[in-house]
Amino acid sequence: MSDSQKDELMQKPISRREMLKLGAAGGVGLLLGAGGITGVLAGSGMINTAKSTTAQTNEEVVPFYGKHQQGIITPAQDFICLGAFDLTTSSREDVRKLFQKWTQAAAELSTGAGVGEESNNPNLPPVDTGEAMGLAATGITITFGVGPSLFDDRFGLAGKRPAALTDLPPFGGDELLPQWSGGDIAVQVCANDPQVAFHALRNLTRIARGKAVLRWVQDGFQRTRTADPSGSTPRNLLGFKDGTNNPNVQDADLANEVVWVQPDDGAGWLADGSFMIVRRIRMRIEVWDRTPLNEQEATFGRHRVSGAPLGETDEFATLDVEKKDEQGQPQIPVNSHVALAHMGGKVKIHRRGYSYSSGIDAKTGQLDAGLLFICFNRDPRKQFIPMQKALAGQDKLNEYIVHVGSAIFACLPGVQAGGYIGETLF
Ligand code: HEM
Structure with a gap:
């Protein structure tokens, strides 16, 4: 398979049954890591374009491992739970370990499983919080990004800050509130079920205890596939179709031009990652x-x-x-x-x-x-x-x-099984 064909398959959802079959055949992670299932996704608009939204069913699992992180060009799911964290540790090693643990948990959550091995020890709190038990993966994706503040003097990373990870300048009309802005790390969880999305962010927050705390969280939604099985362009809350003229990022060349950081863009460790901008825009x-x-x-x-x-x-x-x-x-x-x-x-x-x-x-x-x-x-x-x-x-x-x-975040490159999100940075 050529690189561009692999790119085109990147993050294409596969059914949970297929995923389980792969698991039985020798380890999902290993197979995915070998590049057997990588791949792209359809363009998505504010939400998504007409061509792409019917791509996933509740049973589908978006591969976690690959060249790029999931949840960037994956067709937008119905719900989002976006959390920005501030680090409370000042140890770079702690941050590295946190990303290792998060990677393992996110890979598990992406298959529709809970986090960790369930111990059933009556004297300990359960490892996973449990509210997604028995629920399908519903196309869940988990995407990690790091903000400009990670590159201040706390972790010795100042020299690695990409020039493009600039503090956003003030724009006319901005009425920014600190409680909805900034963050050292972003964790974007998207899924076709709000409880599945919440469960993932909650468990990742729990894993971060002692190292990072939530700074802000915003939930979001679009119309569900139940309400619109045809998957036409979603409407925003002002009643207009939103996403129509989004570039088609199923086209690997266009995605490289518009979305993915290229190796010679300046910060080699961020190649195949992307910059995420978040603006909480209140409507009158x-x-x-x-x-x-x-x-x-x-x-x-x-x-x-x-x-x-x-x-x-x-x-x-x-x-x-x-x-x-x-x-x-x-x-x-x-x-x-x-x-x-x-x-x-x-x-x-x-x-x-x-x-x-x-x-x-x-x-x-x-x-x-x-x-x-x-x-x-x-x-x-x-x-x-x-x-x-x-x-x-x-x-x-x-x-x-x-x-x-x-807020602005540099979304880290994807990883293969055995690696961890952020390995090129830490
Ligand atoms: C509440 C705020 C906003 C609303 C309600 C909104 C809504 C819309 C709608 C209805 C369209 C037309 C359909 C489409 O092509 O998707 C559109 C297009 C677009 N919007 Fe927004 N938008 C908002 C904010 C922004 C912001 C902050 C940006 C970027 C800085 C942006 C960038 C674009 C772009 C690039 C297009 C496509 C333009 C083209 O046809 O080439 N929008 N938006």
């Missing part, structure tokens, strides 16, 4: 709900029902920001979200966000709901940052949203 839902339809459509530059660019009828029609209407005016307003985010077609990111709803805002009594924006890119200095600068300056959508949380 009540204001939006009083906004006329034509204004809503002009805000995004797309039609609400079909998702097509303004003036078109097909969701996937080419977005032509130069096109003029009969009056000679741009068909897609120049300050609309898509006109600006398109960046002349020259700058791309891979969006993989989720909606969130976290009760009510204590100050206003309104819903605290919005978009847990997540994107992956190869170099934020050339991709996310210029794009967000363009949006922060002029985007008509800014009347209806406010960025309240922000």
Whole structure:
């Protein structure tokens, strides 16, 4: 199998039955590690594209081992549980050991199993917390990233900080809150069942006790495959299809260009990893709900029902920001979200966000709901940052949203069985 064919298979979900068969044939980890099952995934949008969302069933297991970590170009599952940790140890060796333990646990969790060997010793707390017992893997993926703060003076890693792991600059309109920002380490858990996702983050947190504590956690969701078996593009909480024009990261060349850090990008240890940006973007839902339809459509530059660019009828029609209407005016307003985010077609990111709803805002009594924006890119200095600068300056959508949380992480390269996530760094 050629490298590009292997790439194309990377992280492609396989059924749990297949996984169990592989296990019986000599050890799942070893087979996966040998490169037998590596592979890619379909493009995903805010959530996901129409072409990709029906890929997994509850029984399916996304391979943990491989060239890249799972959960980056894996088609987005229905739920996310994203945790940012702060390290409480100042020992690099502790951090290394933590990643070793996390890798082992994540590999187990990825198959739908619990963590560790169950001892049934009545005098000890159970090793696994138990709430996912008997539940299917539901396509769970666990993805680890490290933030800029890991490279301060605590662990002697300053010299290894990638230049692209820059602190994000302030953007106009930001109202960032420390409780939703930053973190030494990110653990992104995605699954098609919220209890399966929660269980994984809880057990990984438990393993970290004494070495790292949670700084913030955000759950998120999109419509489930039960509600939409056809897997059409999900809608965000403003009612618009979100993810339509995401680059197709099933294309290995495009994924290398947009998502994966390349060996000569600057930090060799991060090759085959990716940069994850997280923005907790609160939506002013009540204001939006009083906004006329034509204004809503002009805000995004797309039609609400079909998702097509303004003036078109097909969701996937080419977005032509130069096109003029009969009056000679741009068909897609120049300050609309898509006109600006398109960046002349020259700058791309891979969006993989989720909606969130976290009760009510204590100050206003309104819903605290919005978009847990997540994107992956190869170099934020050339991709996310210029794009967000363009949006922060002029985007008509800014009347209806406010960025309240922000973080950047370098998602580590994948590993083969026997290795551990972070081995090239520590
Ligand atoms: C709450 C905030 C946001 C909402 C509700 C939102 C919603 C949307 C919607 C409905 C589309 C059109 C469908 C599609 O192609 O996916 C879109 C496109 C896009 N958005 Fe956003 N978005 C938000 C924030 C952001 C941010 C922060 C960025 C990056 C800095 C971004 C980057 C993009 C890109 C690159 C496109 C595709 C543009 C193209 O067609 O080339 N979005 N977004």
